[in-house]
Amino acid sequence: MSRWQQVSPFEQHVNPAIGELIRRAGLDKTFVRGEGCYLYDAEGQAYLDFLGAYGALPFGHSPDELLAELASFQLSREPIFVQPSSLAASGLLAQRLLAIAPGDYRSVTFQNSGAETVEAALKxxxxxxxxxxxxxxxxxxxxKTLGALSATGSDKYQDGFQAPLPGFDFVDYGDIQALEDQLQRHPGAYAAVIIEPIQGEGGINLPPADYLQQVRAACDRSATLLIIDEVQTGLGRTGKMFASAGVQADCLLLAKALGGGVMPIGACLLSENAYSEDFQNKHSSTFGGNTLACRIGLKVLDLLHERQDLLDGVRDNGRYLLEQLNGLAARHASFIKEVRGAGYLIGIEFHLDRSHYSQFYGGFTGIMGEQESLVPILASYLLNVEGVRVAPTLNGANVMRVEPPLVAGRAECEVFIQALARTLQLVEEGRTGTLLAHLLDAQPCSSGPSQAPLHQVSFAEAVPDNHFAFVLHPLELSNYAEFDESLSHYSQHSLLMLEERLNPLMEPFFVSTVELTSPATGRRVTGDLIMVPRSAAQFAAMPVEESCELIGQAIDMAKQRGATLVGLGGHTSIVTGGGLRLLDKGVALTTGNSYTLLTAVEASCRAVEMTGRRMQDMRVAVIGATGSIGSAIARLIAMQAGQVTLVGNPMSARFNTPRFASVITHLVNFSTQTVPAPGSVLARIAERLNEHESADLAALLLAENGERIALRWSNDIKLSLADADLVLIATNSAKRFISADDIAEGAILCDISRPANVSQDISSRRPDVLVLDGGIVEMPGEARLGSRYGIPDELAYACMAETMMLALEGISCHTSLGLDLSNDDLELVQALSVRHGFMLAGFRSFDKALDPAQWRRYAERFSSATTVETI
Structure with missing residues (x-):
């Protein structure tokens, strides 16, 4: 198990969901010591903390004065929890808060957190x-408690919790007219308006000038109480003791900084307008106002009073940070939208998408920007490489939060600015490989991707006319480096880590658009390629419902971009039951399996012919014959081959017999619908139909298993490979399980499986064997995919091509779905490929065009072989 895969007790026992997320993103660091603005891990590495516990660290980590206050209880033995009684520390803290509050307040009620304080105010x-x-x-x-959550204007956190509760309404922040209109439309309805002086978790959003005063006036006109939530901004965060100074609230809420970073505490200050005996009699808390928390709160107020220069420093350094950050924003204006904030509460909003990197397909840096995962990755890089701690805001994942302790000085601000500047330059250059290297045991790349475009890609919204889409997923580890050149120096180990660690954090994304014109009809179509970032192995490990939901998201994206026909490639077809599990998506689907197998059979038969051999003399094994592609291949190859062995998955051997029976039944029925080659398996089946009914013959052939007709079935892959001159492989396995030692001398292997099933060492260890990639075709005209998937972008996989030809023909109905491909679909696709100019892309082997010298070495053993140039 890799170190990153080790699950901490926190993830295992406290919060598995968040624990896994931060572990994958490299934000799960454990700190063993904190002092001032710095945190330290077990190795003694220091990290500048510019996150500051979301504003709860006014004096940094482990301030001596507050730790001493905690230690004093060991000597004083002052009781901490003594409800109900006259709580001395609680009374003193309330008195101090009422004295410094920006307005007139009647009383203070204490809670244990900001959320509880909001609940108290609402009540x-x-x-x-x-x-x-x-x-x-x-x-x-x-x-995030239910009442506070109901007042939180974010669907992201409300969904599933029956929130907001009835009675909660929302208007746009900063829009005073919208607030006025809502109050006037419902006179006498609202108990309170709740507002933040600066929206923190929402993205560090500042309101227009005088907005709070205008809200106060609107509340006065409608006799509505005003709750000002200063949980995050209160007690110095913005360079002022209170961000709402000058505005009288009816409920003023404090928390975070009041505990000094060492104790949880919240305080709700009630004005005379909001005070009532009913509330006082009915609201209480076992731990609220406890002596320990209140003594800490008193000490916090003492320190803020004693250090008059502290808030001056926050104001001055805050202005410096804004000035420097705005300079960086100007330098990187293409992907930084805005810098905003006050004091030590600053947000940097990113608006990066792939248009910034169109010269190399958008790259993963652009994808992360579009999917709002860039800031978490930047936070991970800053933490692990630069030793600086920041985070995204909760409701605005494209906003980086800068919220250092109030004691951070100019030197700390400069360290942060320099670290951020270096990081932003990597973003500018699209150096994904460097930004992710610390997560993937990789070396940073010394330069960014090549600026010379292989093909300029447009990321504009697609035009819905004559539009299709194709859903695919990474087939090989090399696909990641092909898509993003900055990963080209990664080892296989690092690419595998990328796949395992980061794929689950990504959602489906649009890759590129291909344009095609039919040479026969002149019809022009466009199609989107949409990537589902999961490997075949990851799909296989996921629950079917989860994988179908993910692929369904990709189909929904295709529909939104105008597609009326969607093709499913690789395992997106397999895990959806050949598309049958997604028939409710409201769009025509195809798996592309028909053209995939047609091209594979064509390539295999052509290779046999070019060696001077006859298909009737060939022993053929179909690996994966119980699947949709394999069973149809068996039908077509049995028309020509003299011997066919149907090979099933040995892992499911006891379940394969009924499936073999079904495949043989299809073979028997197919023999009456076609004219097979003399001496072929299908011709011999047709002869025996003179003696038997179809169903009886199918049962007889299953029982005979090759005794009278050279049609066999087996679950022994190794034995079948050792006895085959031609092998066609079409399985749903994600492994290269066919090795150099398994294959008969002089055999031809056509690997249709994606990912491939044939071991790459065969090319060096077995020169007597020919390995062909199945299902690679040329598109008509000058069509280009606009990206790479193990093949040049002027070529396509046959499953893609089937979707394209259906679109060129204007067909928008389900095709090639399910486990048993129909003969009608095979005939239709065969005709369409000829009509619209699709053709086999020559012989290819292990993702490359077959080397003529390799062909000659193989063909020399056959006296009648022709040269590869004749293809």
Whole structure:
């Protein structure tokens, strides 16, 4: 097990979902010590903390004064939890807060967190006014308990929790007219408006000037109470003690900094308007206002009072940070949208997409930008490489949060700026390989991808007319480096880590658009290639429902881009039952399996012919004959071959017999619909139909298993390979399980499986064997895929090509679906390939054009062989 795969007790026992996410992103570092603005791991490595516990560290980590206050309890033995009684520390802290608060307040009620403090304020306003509604803002964040969550303007966190509860409404933050209109439309309905002076988790959003004053006036006109949530901004975060200074709230909420980074505590300050005995009598908390938390709160206020220069430094350094960050934003204007904030609460909003990197297909850096995963990766790079800790905001994953402790000085700000500048330059250059190297045991790349485009790609929205799409997934590890050149120096080990570690964090994405024109009809179509970032092995390990949902997302994307026909490639076809599990997606589907097998049979028969041999003399094995492609291959190859062995998966041997029976039944029925070559397996079956009914003959052939007709079935792959002159492989295995030692002398192997099943060492160890890649075709005209998948972008896989030819013909109905491909579909696709100019792309072997010298070495053993140039 790799180190990154080791699951921590936190992930295993506390939060498996978040634990796995941060582990995959490299943000799961364990810190053993914290002092001031720095954290330290077990190896003693220091990390500058510019996240600051989301604003809960006014004095950094382990401030001596607060630790001393905690230690004093060991000597004083002052009782901590003594509800109900007259809580001395609670009373003193309330008195201090009322004295420094920006307005007139009647009382303070204490809670254990910001979310609980929001709950208290909501309850206080509801019971005081007798009204039933609360008005909040979109993109706000007020906590994750049910009431606070209902006031939080984010579907992301509300979905599934029956939130928002009835009575919660939302308007756009900063839009005073929208707030006024909502209050006027529902007079007497709202108990309170809840607002943040600066939206923190929503993306560090600042309101227009005088917005809070205007909200206060609107609330006054409608007799609505005003809750100002300063959980994150209060006590110095913005360079002022309170960000809402000058505006009288009815409920003023504090938390985070009040605990000094060592104790959880929240405080709800109630004005006379919001105070009621009902609330005081009914609201309580076992731990709220406990002595230890309140003593810490008092010490925090003491320190803020004693260090008058602290807030001055926050203001000055905050301005410096904004100035420097805006300079970086100007330098990288193509992907930094805005820098905003106040004091030590700053957000950097990214708007990166692949148009920034069109010269190399967009690259994974562009994909991460589009999928809002760039900032987490940048945070991981800054943490692990630069030793600086930041994070995305919760509701705005494209916004990087900069929120250092209040004690951070100019020197710390400079360290952060320089680290960020180096990181942003990597983004500018599209150096994904360097940004991810620390996660993947890879070396950083010394330069970015080549700026010379192989093919300029347009990432514009597709035009819906005559439009199709094709859904694919990575077939080989090399596909990642082909798609993003900055990964080209990665080892196989690093590419495998990328696949295993980061694929699960990614969603389906659009890759490129291909344009085709039919030489026969002149009809022009466009098609999108859409990638599902999962390997065949990952699909195989996923629950079927989960994989179908993921592939369904790709189909939905295709539909949104205008596709009326969608092709399924590789394992996206296999795991969806040949497309049958996705028939409810409201779009025509094809697996492309018909043309895949047609081209494979064509390539195999042509190779046999060019060696001067006859198909009637060939012993043919079909590996994967119980599958949809393999069973149809068996029908076509039995028309010509003198011996055919149907080979099933040995891992499911006890379940294969009924499937063999079905394949043989199809062979028997097919023999009455075609004219097989003399001496072929199908010709001999047709002869025996003079003596038997179809069903009886099928049962007899299954029982005979090659005794009278050279039609066999077997679950022994090695034995079948050792006895075959021609092998066609079409399985759903993600492994290269056919080795050099398994194959008969002089055999031809046509590998249709994607990922491939034939071991690559055969090319060096077995020069007497010819390995062909099945299902690679030329597209008509000057069509280009716009990206690479183990083949040049002027070629296509046959499954892609089937989707293309159906679109060129204007066919938008299900084709080539399910386990048993129909003869009608095979005939249709064969005719369409000829009509629209698709053809076999010559002989290819292990993702390359077959070397003529390799062909000559193989063909020399056959006296009547022709040269490869005749293809």
């Amino acid at each position: 206080a306003c509801l019971i005081k006014t007798g009204r039933k509604r609360i008005l909040s803002t979109h993109h706000s964040f007020h906590g």
